[in-house]
Amino acid sequence: MDVKEIRKQFPILHQEVNDSPLVYLDSAATSQKPYKVIEAVEDYYRRYNSNVHRGVHTLGSLATDGYEGAREKVRSFIHAASTQEIVFTRGTTTAINTVAYSYGRTNLQEGDEIVLTPMEHHSNIIPWQQTAKATGATLKYIPMQADGTLSLEDVKATITSNTKIVAVTHVSNVLGTLNPIREIAQIAHDNGAVILVDGAQSVPHMKVNVQELDCDFFAFSGHKMGGPTGIGVLYGKKQLLENMEPVEFGGEMIDFVDLYDATWKELPWKFEGGTPIIAGAIGLGAAIDFLEDIGMDNIEAHEMELAQYALEQLKDVGGLQIYGPEQRAALVTFNIDSVHPHDAATVLDAEGIAVRAGHHCAQPLMKWLDVVATARASFYVYNTKEDIDTLKESLIKTKEYFGDVFA
Structure with missing residues (x-):
C-alpha cells in the first residue's frame, strides 16, 4: 500500500493552511474525498442528472442504474443478504432515528428496557431517550471498564429478559x-x-460483515468513508424491515394512493420517501470502489500501525493525558495539562494541523472521563507517520507556549 500515491488522489490535501502544509487529522468527523468520488458526482450532474425509478427516458434510466448500482455496491461491501436490506438515508443519525421511531415506538411498552453504553454518540442516545419517554420503556447503560472497554460479564448482567433493544x-x-x-x-x-x-x-476503516456480526440493524455514513455528505445507510434484517412502517410519507415510497388510504412499495423503497439522494448514493458507490481497490485489510493494517505509532510518540509529550485503551482504532483523544482543548486546537491550526476539539457529541462520556472537552486526532488511509511527527512537534510547542503564557 503506497500512501504517497494514495494521497495524490485527494486534491484537498495538497494545499497550505496558515502558511503551513495541511496536516488533516479530523477524519473521524469527516473524511476527505478522492478524485474518483468528486468526478462521479460531477459526472452525474453534468451528464445524466435526472430522477430515478419513474422515468422511462434515457437519462432517467442512467440515473436509476447508478442509484441502484450503488445499493448493490453497499450490499456487497457490508455483506448483506439482499439489496432489500439496504436503505439509503441522510446519514447515521437518520438511520438510527428511523429504527427508534419505526421499530422502537411500535414494539416497546412500559417495563421494557433499552440498553446503551456511556460511550455512545449523541445520535445513538437521544433517539432512545425520546423513544423511552414516548413508550414508558427504561434506559439502562452497560458500565465501562477503567480503560474505556466493555466487559462481557457486565453486558450479560445488564441485558435481561426485559431488554427489547440494545444499541x-x-x-x-x-x-x-x-x-x-x-x-x-x-x-x-x-x-x-x-x-x-x-x-x-x-x-x-475495516471489513464489516453484518451477517457474521448477526446485528439486526446497522447504520453508517458515506462522508466518513470518502463519500459525499448527506448520504448514509440503514441495514436491517429483511423480516424486521418488512414489519416496520415508514417514517416519511410522500412520493417515491408509495405503491397506490386513493383519497383515503395508501399502500407502500416493497423494500427498500418504502423507507425512501421523496426524491432520493441520487448523487450522494452514486458518490458513495464510487467511494466503495476506491476503498476496495486499496483493500480494506490494507487500510485497517495501515491505520492500526498509525494508532500504535501515535500512542508511542505522544506519550513522550509531557503533561499529555491520553484517553482510551491501548488497542484502539485510528484515533487518539487527549488533553494537555492546564490548556483548554479549544486553545490547543487553535494553536495547532495556526501551524496547518486540523484536529477536533470539544465534547465530540459524547457529553455523557465526557462526564465519565471527568472532563469538559478533549482534543482528538483521527487518522485515515491518507495519513502518514510524518503527520504524527508533525503533530507531536506542534504539541510540544503548544505546551511550551502556554507554559510561558501562564508562567
Missing part, C-alpha cells in the same frame, strides 16, 4: 474502543432483544 457503537468516536459486537448480539438475542449497531466509525 451500541461498533467503534467509539472518542476512545477508539472496538466493541465485541458479535458477542453482544448473541447475548441480546439470547434474551429476546434486537441489536442496532452504530457503524459510523467502523465501516470506513
Whole structure:
C-alpha cells in the first residue's frame, strides 16, 4: 500500500493552511474525498442528472442504474443478504432515528428496557431517550471498564429478559474502543432483544460483515468513508424491515394512493420517501470502489500501525493525558495539562494541523472521563507517520507556549 500515491488522489490535501502544509487529522468527523468520488458526482450532474425509478427516458434510466448500482455496491461491501436490506438515508443519525421511531415506538411498552453504553454518540442516545419517554420503556447503560472497554460479564448482567433493544457503537468516536459486537448480539438475542449497531466509525476503516456480526440493524455514513455528505445507510434484517412502517410519507415510497388510504412499495423503497439522494448514493458507490481497490485489510493494517505509532510518540509529550485503551482504532483523544482543548486546537491550526476539539457529541462520556472537552486526532488511509511527527512537534510547542503564557 503506497500512501504517497494514495494521497495524490485527494486534491484537498495538497494545499497550505496558515502558511503551513495541511496536516488533516479530523477524519473521524469527516473524511476527505478522492478524485474518483468528486468526478462521479460531477459526472452525474453534468451528464445524466435526472430522477430515478419513474422515468422511462434515457437519462432517467442512467440515473436509476447508478442509484441502484450503488445499493448493490453497499450490499456487497457490508455483506448483506439482499439489496432489500439496504436503505439509503441522510446519514447515521437518520438511520438510527428511523429504527427508534419505526421499530422502537411500535414494539416497546412500559417495563421494557433499552440498553446503551456511556460511550455512545449523541445520535445513538437521544433517539432512545425520546423513544423511552414516548413508550414508558427504561434506559439502562452497560458500565465501562477503567480503560474505556466493555466487559462481557457486565453486558450479560445488564441485558435481561426485559431488554427489547440494545444499541451500541461498533467503534467509539472518542476512545477508539472496538466493541465485541458479535458477542453482544448473541447475548441480546439470547434474551429476546434486537441489536442496532452504530457503524459510523467502523465501516470506513475495516471489513464489516453484518451477517457474521448477526446485528439486526446497522447504520453508517458515506462522508466518513470518502463519500459525499448527506448520504448514509440503514441495514436491517429483511423480516424486521418488512414489519416496520415508514417514517416519511410522500412520493417515491408509495405503491397506490386513493383519497383515503395508501399502500407502500416493497423494500427498500418504502423507507425512501421523496426524491432520493441520487448523487450522494452514486458518490458513495464510487467511494466503495476506491476503498476496495486499496483493500480494506490494507487500510485497517495501515491505520492500526498509525494508532500504535501515535500512542508511542505522544506519550513522550509531557503533561499529555491520553484517553482510551491501548488497542484502539485510528484515533487518539487527549488533553494537555492546564490548556483548554479549544486553545490547543487553535494553536495547532495556526501551524496547518486540523484536529477536533470539544465534547465530540459524547457529553455523557465526557462526564465519565471527568472532563469538559478533549482534543482528538483521527487518522485515515491518507495519513502518514510524518503527520504524527508533525503533530507531536506542534504539541510540544503548544505546551511550551502556554507554559510561558501562564508562567
